[in-house]
Amino acid sequence: MTVSNDKRAASRAILETLGVGKVFGATRALDDVTLRVAPRGIHALLGENGAGKSTLVKCLAGFHRPSSGQIMIGGRERVLRSPRDAHAAGVGMVYQHFTLAPNLTVLENLVLAVPDRNGVSARRIDWKAERARFAQQIDELPFDADLDVTVSSLSSGQKQKVEIIKQLCLGPRILILDEPTSVLTPDEADEVLGTLHEMTRDQDLAVILITHKMREVFAYADRVTVLRGGRVTGDDEIGALDADALSEMMIGEVEIAKSPERAPTAADNVLLRIENLSADNDRGVRALDDVNLTVAAGEIVGVAGVSGNGQTELAQVLAGQRRAMAGRIQVHEEVYSGTRAEISRHGMHCLPEEPLRNACVPDMSVADNLAFRHFDRPEYSLGGLFMRGAPLARRAATLMERFNVKPREPRLPMASLSGGNVQRAALARELGEDVDILVVTNPCFGLDVAAVAQIHAQLMDARNAGTAVLLISEDLDELLTLADRLVVLFEGRAVHECTREQADRRGIGQKMTGY
Amino acid sequence: MEGAADLGWWGVPLALLAGAVRASTPFLFVSLGECLTEKSGRINLGLEGTLVMGAMIAYGISFLTGSPWLGVAGAAGVGLVMGALHGVICGLPRVNHIAVGIALMIFGVGLAFFLGKPLIQPSAPQLPGLALGAWSDSRAVRAALNVNALFIIGVILTFVMAWMFRSTRIGLAIRTVGDSRDAARAVGLDVKRIRLLTTAVGGAFAGVGGSFLSLYYPGSWNEGLSSGQGLMAVALVIFARWDPIKCLYASLLFGGAGALGPALQGVGISTGYYLFNATPYLLTLIVMIAASSRDRALAGAPGDLSINSSS
Numbered sequence: 001m002t003v004s005n006d007k008r009a010a011s012r013a014i015l016e017t018l019g020v021g022k023v024f025g026a027t028r029a030l031d032d033v034t035l036r037v038a039p040r041g042i043h044a045l046l047g048e049n050g051a052g053k054s055t056l057v058k059c060l061a062g063f064h065r066p067s068s069g070q071i072m073i074g075g076r077e078r079v080l081r082s083p084r085d086a087h088a089a090g091v092g093m094v095y096q097h098f099t100l101a102p103n104l105t106v107l108e109n110l111v112l113a114v115p116d117r118n119g120v121s122a123r124r125i126d127w128k129a130e131r132a133r134f135a136q137q138i139d140e141l142p143f144d145a146d147l148d149v150t151v152s153s154l155s156s157g158q159k160q161k162v163e164i165i166k167q168l169c170l171g172p173r174i175l176i177l178d179e180p181t182s183v184l185t186p187d188e189a190d191e192v193l194g195t196l197h198e199m200t201r202d203q204d205l206a207v208i209l210i211t212h213k214m215r216e217v218f219a220y221a222d223r224v225t226v227l228r229g230g231r232v233t234g235d236d237e238i239g240a241l242d243a244d245a246l247s248e249m250m251i252g253e254v255e256i257a258k259s260p261e262r263a264p265t266a267a268d269n270v271l272l273r274i275e276n277l278s279a280d281n282d283r284g285v286r287a288l289d290d291v292n293l294t295v296a297a298g299e300i301v302g303v304a305g306v307s308g309n310g311q312t313e314l315a316q317v318l319a320g321q322r323r324a325m326a327g328r329i330q331v332h333e334e335v336y337s338g339t340r341a342e343i344s345r346h347g348m349h350c351l352p353e354e355p356l357r358n359a360c361v362p363d364m365s366v367a368d369n370l371a372f373r374h375f376d377r378p379e380y381s382l383g384g385l386f387m388r389g390a391p392l393a394r395r396a397a398t399l400m401e402r403f404n405v406k407p408r409e410p411r412l413p414m415a416s417l418s419g420g421n422v423q424r425a426a427l428a429r430e431l432g433e434d435v436d437i438l439v440v441t442n443p444c445f446g447l448d449v450a451a452v453a454q455i456h457a458q459l460m461d462a463r464n465a466g467t468a469v470l471l472i473s474e475d476l477d478e479l480l481t482l483a484d485r486l487v488v489l490f491e492g493r494a495v496h497e498c499t500r501e502q503a504d505r506r507g508i509g510q511k512m513t514g515y
Numbered sequence: 516m517e518g519a520a521d522l523g524w525w526g527v528p529l530a531l532l533a534g535a536v537r538a539s540t541p542f543l544f545v546s547l548g549e550c551l552t553e554k555s556g557r558i559n560l561g562l563e564g565t566l567v568m569g570a571m572i573a574y575g576i577s578f579l580t581g582s583p584w585l586g587v588a589g590a591a592g593v594g595l596v597m598g599a600l601h602g603v604i605c606g607l608p609r610v611n612h613i614a615v616g617i618a619l620m621i622f623g624v625g626l627a628f629f630l631g632k633p634l635i636q637p638s639a640p641q642l643p644g645l646a647l648g649a650w651s652d653s654r655a656v657r658a659a660l661n662v663n664a665l666f667i668i669g670v671i672l673t674f675v676m677a678w679m680f681r682s683t684r685i686g687l688a689i690r691t692v693g694d695s696r697d698a699a700r701a702v703g704l705d706v707k708r709i710r711l712l713t714t715a716v717g718g719a720f721a722g723v724g725g726s727f728l729s730l731y732y733p734g735s736w737n738e739g740l741s742s743g744q745g746l747m748a749v750a751l752v753i754f755a756r757w758d759p760i761k762c763l764y765a766s767l768l769f770g771g772a773g774a775l776g777p778a779l780q781g782v783g784i785s786t787g788y789y790l791f792n793a794t795p796y797l798l799t800l801i802v803m804i805a806a807s808s809r810d811r812a813l814a815g816a817p818g819d820l821s822i823n824s825s826s
Contacts, residue, residue: 084703099701101694102818104687112687113702125682152818 013072014039014206015060015091015174020069022055022230029055031230032069037174041200042193042207044221044238046214048250048448049419052230053210057176060208061093062086074173092167093176098159102152106145106162110134114169137169142195156307157188157513164192176208181216185306186476186509193220212250214243226250250449257453259481263464265298267484270333271468272348272437277327278492279313287313289492290327295437295468300459302483303472306512310492311472312353315441318470319350331437347436349373351443355426362415366405367396369414370429395432403428404454420451427455431462438462441472456482476508490514526655527778533659534774535767536666537732541566541741542766543669544724545748546755547676548717550762552598553752554680555713556693556706556819557605560616562721563745564623565597569725571631574736578639583730586639587665590726591719597623598718602711620745634736642731663731665723669763672720676759689713693817721745747799754802756815772798 013036022030030052037043047053058064060071062080070077073089080086086093100109111130131147138145143161151159160180167175175196181189196207197220209221217224217238224241226234226249234241234249274293281287288310295301305311316322318329320338329336331346342348352358360369371392374380380392396410405417405425414422423443430438440459444452459482463469473479479486486503488496488511496511545562552559569590577586597619604615645667648660680686692699692709699706728744729736751769755761776791 082703083701087703093701095697095701099695099698101691101698103694103815104690108687108690109698112684112691112704123684125684125687127682 012039013037014074014204015208016072017056017060017066018070018072020056020059020066020071022052022059022064023067029230030059030066033227033230033232035225035232035235037206037208038223039173039204039206041222042197042209042220044217044224045208045210045227046212046217046224046246046250047227048212050448051227051250053227054178055230056227057093057178057208057210060086060091060174061176062091087170087172090171090173091176092170092172092174093178094160094163094167094180095178098163100151100159100162100166103150105148105150106154107131107134107147109151109162110147110166110169113166134169138165141165141168142199143168157184157192160184160188160192164196173204174206174208176210178210179212180209181211181213182474185512186505187513188306189216190219196220214246217246218243228252247449257450257457259453260457260460260464262460262484263298265464265466267296267299269297270294271297271331272470273330273333275328275330277314277317277329278325279310279317279322280325281313286325287492288317291489291492291494293470293487293494295470297436297466297468298463299484300463300469300471300482302479302486303470303489304476304479304486304508304512305474305489307474309489309512311441311474311489313492314489315350315352315439315472318348318439319352344373347434349430349435349438351426351430351438351440353441353445356415356419356422359426360414360422363413365411366400366414366417366425367393367410370396370399370410370425370432373429374433399428399432400425402432403458420447423447423451423455427458431458431467435462435467437468437470439470439472442474443471444473444475444478452478476505476512480505488512524782526781529655529659530778530781531771531774534778535771536659536662537770538773539766539770540663540666540669540727540731541724541744542748542751542769543666543673543763544727545721545745546751546762546766547669547672547759548594548598548720548724549749549752550717550755550757550759551676551689551720552710552714552717553820554693554757554817555689555710556696556817557602557710557714558612558616558749558820559598559601559619559714559717560613560746560749561597561601561619561623562616562718562748563741563743564620564627565594565718565721566623566725566728566745567627567741568593568597568623569722570729570740571627571634571725571736572722573726574634574639574729575631577641577730578634578637581640583640583642583726586730587642587723587726590722592722594722594725595715595719597722599711599715601718602714605714606707606711624741628738631736631738635738638735639730641734642727644731663727665727665731673759673763680759690817693819696819721748724748743796747795750799750802753806757817758815769795769798 015037017033017035020030020033021028033056045053045056055064059066062083062085071080072078073091078089080089107130111125134147143165145162145165154162180192184192193216199205200207211217221238223237225232226246228250272295274291277288277291278286279288291314293301303311303314313322317324320343331348336342336346336348356362375387375392376384380388382388393410400408400410403424405421405428414425417425427443443455459469459471471479471482480503484500486498486508487494488508490512491514545566549559549562572593573586573590576589577583601615601619604610605612642663642665644661644663646657647662648657651657680690688704689709692704692706696706728740733740747769751765752762755765772794775794776788779791780788
């Protein structure tokens, strides 16, 4: 970038960070980050997980204080001590994890977040007046919401819209969206981003969009800044860049595991058969409704759907963590109910989402966590009572080597590993021995490109070796890459099924929203 | 219970009603306090200790000053301090609410027994009752309708609290803090401070509940005074689904259950007296079993109410 360019950008920037750095303990999350955001338009912030995008915007939203550098908003230096300061400066942020109180209604959430026009908040709430106020405000916005429903009953897409409405009601000049589309279907994502794109044309609104989806950057952003390892590695108008240039800025020189070939398999020996399966969620509401599904040896069956349409419950029933209310599961044509004996006999393994929380004991060592599936087998225990340390340790070392778990230190507590390594360790446990059936849920959530490629390669290897894989994922691209067949879940029902050849992105996106 | 005998078997429902009104007051105050605390996302199991401390302090102050109402105020003050203590300790990083609650419960009970030793013998001035049954000739009716002012205050407090949760900004703030820490932080609420305040005020309520025990019914200070009512009140909040008005109904039910033994004794059934006295404990067990489910989470529970540690 030339000097004159720099100056022009600076003179009309609504928001600037000048050499911002942030240190957490011994880690430097941000290092000398300079960012200039124009008063109108969508500014994409691109980068891998852990590149510092979230840290940077949290500094802008008043959640973190930068360790060094300045933040300028509207040409003035600002010290943002709290989200409230950021609001006052005109910065609104929609977080990756929703910040709506789930058991309150939409109206109640809005009332608390948005002071009325005069900035006064009466102690007593006049619900009628508040309802009228927000109905009118929402009327003026291109988004829609029902004020009287409880937030927990909304879909992720609707929650996202309420979050955006909440921020827009505050009249921000800068709106930050932290990976807004990770919970949306492609159509919903297009709707939300398209609407915001229009808004930034018509009024003084700058949108900072954090994403790792290249498609969205090219479709909606005006300018893009790329972060890697807490530093800016690229910054330019979108027209001046192409996808290859962007991914190099994002990833740098990391070796990406090659995706193994999809070997031809017969896929006629059905190992997992789910018949008329129904189950309730934690609230006692039907979450899985009459689902039929088969997975044969040597195929990957993908389960697509927007988060919260029964995927979690399906995985839990298969793992023996939730009771089925109706229907049955057959493994190797035998009735299966998820007991440890059955799991062991049938080689049925499950990798739930967020394995550190759902499938590991964080404070136990990596070696212990790796032993959960087989510590009671004769070769690892004396008389079924005493664990044999040496064989277990040898096995842990082998698995960590094979699945590239770093650091290669079996005695570290599981919780000390990074997200990608926890995921690989959990996968090592589930794939490490003879596994006939593997159920995985969102295996790559929150991982960087290199880690994703490794895990995809391992799943494909397992498939090629004859494992029946049920891949439950909210990432449609991942499913389209890996699956031989796709099933779409909507409101707990399997509403659509197609083969890999028939699958098209748009059509599946529509089925995910119930068309 | 001589009066109940005049009415024969009719004395049983009347005595139950009277018992419900009389014995429910401590349940009501403790459960309202716990309801307030839990609505903000914290559990204070220490209220049993606060209740006993409140009872002892109220009795002591009433004995020394001659004013039972000063005793009630003192009990509220001690409750406030003990609640605040729980609130402050839980505000520290990596502190578990449950463990702190149990520690404070044992501490409160122990401290009350230690400081209250000299109060077992003397008798302190008691809170007066309001004779709402003065119109009746029957002594049983008059006894049953002799209502304590604290009960009436408790009923008013119930409705004030329900209104506060529903229609005031502070109520909405408490519910938000209890439902989602992140949501509360994002709208600029100070989660720790709000939880500290609700825990402190909740403790004050429990202290007042304790003063009723020593200054009205049973109306003396001894070590068996509470017999776990503070703990039962915590179960009662779950039964009441974190709704103050249901806390009132549930308190009446528990109070009535506690009066079953004495009421039956009044009509001459004394076999199984101790068994009937165990009714509230049995009821607690039944409530906990009925409220639990293998398949679903508790409906109406504040979303952030967790048994985990941290703020």
